[in-house]
Amino acid sequence: MGQRMRPQHLLCLYLLLSCGCIRTAVVKFWEPADVDVSNMDRIVVLGFSGDQGESVASSLSGQLWENDFYTVVNAEELDSQFQVVSFSEDAEPALNEILGPARAEGIDGVLVGDVIEYKCEDKQVRKTPFKPGQDTVPVEGAREKVIEPRDVTLREGTVTVAFRLVDVESGEVRAQNQVTHNFQALVDSGAQIPSQSEVLEQLTQQCLNDIVQMLTPHEVASQMQLAQCDMWTKGRREVKEGMLKAQSGEWDAAEQNWLAAVEKEAGNHAALFNLAVVADHRQEYDRAEKLAMQALRLQYKDCYAAGLESIRQHRQAADKANAQRDAQIAKIFDDEWH
The missing domain is CATH 3.40.50.10610 (ABC-type transport auxiliary lipoprotein component)
Known part of the structure; x- marks a missing residue:
């Protein structure tokens, strides 16, 4: 007969299944130039x-x-x-x-x-x-x-x-x-x-x-943690499938999975947080913050709080990059008119 799983092992398994954020996906956002580029066209x-x-x-x-x-x-x-x-x-x-x-x-x-x-x-x-059998040579005539x-x-x-x-x-x-x-x-x-x-x-x-x-302003990639459902939450399968798709860069398909999970249970905080990551990747920062905060209100998790902070940092960097571009465009028009 197989051995019965000990209580401490059951606890570890439960924590792994319900910890919230264990997978990541790559999102992209814009960062500004590191130097002052004003009036430089x-x-x-x-x-x-x-x-x-x-x-x-x-x-x-x-x-x-x-x-x-x-x-x-x-x-x-x-x-x-x-x-x-x-x-x-x-x-x-x-x-x-x-x-x-x-x-x-x-x-x-x-x-x-x-x-x-x-x-x-x-x-x-x-x-x-050196290690025996690796990067070594035998000495001819030696007993050992x-x-x-x-x-x-x-x-x-x-x-x-x-x-x-x-x-x-x-x-x-x-x-x-x-x-x-x-x-x-x-x-x-x-x-x-x-x-x-x-x-x-x-x-x-x-x-x-x-x-x-x-x-120059430039696009960079960053790893964002994804959330998985608690064991008892409806839509757990859809959330898991969406995570796998997001990891491979299939953001549209992942979004459909997570929307389906929310349809099954409106309070699925993992699906809501993952939808915030989708919006972050698309640089839709208003929507990303709203969804991340909604997930946090439903269930506080450290990875949700960290994700919200990352979204805000991405937004701040993008705002600075956009300001540099706007100033550049304004200079070009000003030079043409004068």
Whole structure:
């Protein structure tokens, strides 16, 4: 006969089934630029100094153009005085010489920078610590197996990019930062790893993504906890099915499941909270807050309170991003009329 489940095991099972929030889904929301971008529409990216500086600057210019927040002006179409400017202090006079012609061209901001580090190399290292049967070699003639370190090939890559966004009108530095990304993997580990050139390309892209996010409003992803029903609640099956669909990004189908659960029982707080997560993902923040608060009034759960706080944070970030866009549009119209 099977053993009877002990009371403490039953309690643990009950807590797992009724804890409220154990699954998550990815929602998206907008965040503002990290820096002051007011009155900054037409910008030009000058060629960066350092290894692959021209290529990095060109890629950054393309990403800013794709982001569609700034009007990115091609430096090659401007006056010849727009030349490669070093990011070092020695370049300050050259940059100042460019600001005058930039004003004449109607440029609001000049982006300069330096590729400080751009390298990927393989090197031999002795891997430690050792475990029997792993990263060891047998010593010929030994009576017992002797564990010795094994030389392995380690691929390491680093890309570091520094940048500065200068306000053409005032000469003020609006943004100045440095970003670094690293890569490290064993070449002979048996796993597929990128080539050296692919590593450098990936690291450069990660650096550029960071820079674009600092300079522009951007969409980001966040994990939000979903709620599951208490054992005795009607609509428990629909809530569970909706959770699985939301996890795979099927938000419309998930919403239908949770609406069906509410139809079965109007007080299904788990379904109401999950509908708040749907509204949050769609950036319908009024509805999201209303549904989350409704769920909290029916049943207080820590994950409901945390979810409501996240919704409010998402809304606050989106409001700031929208304000930056509105100011940008207003500047464009103002420039056209004057």
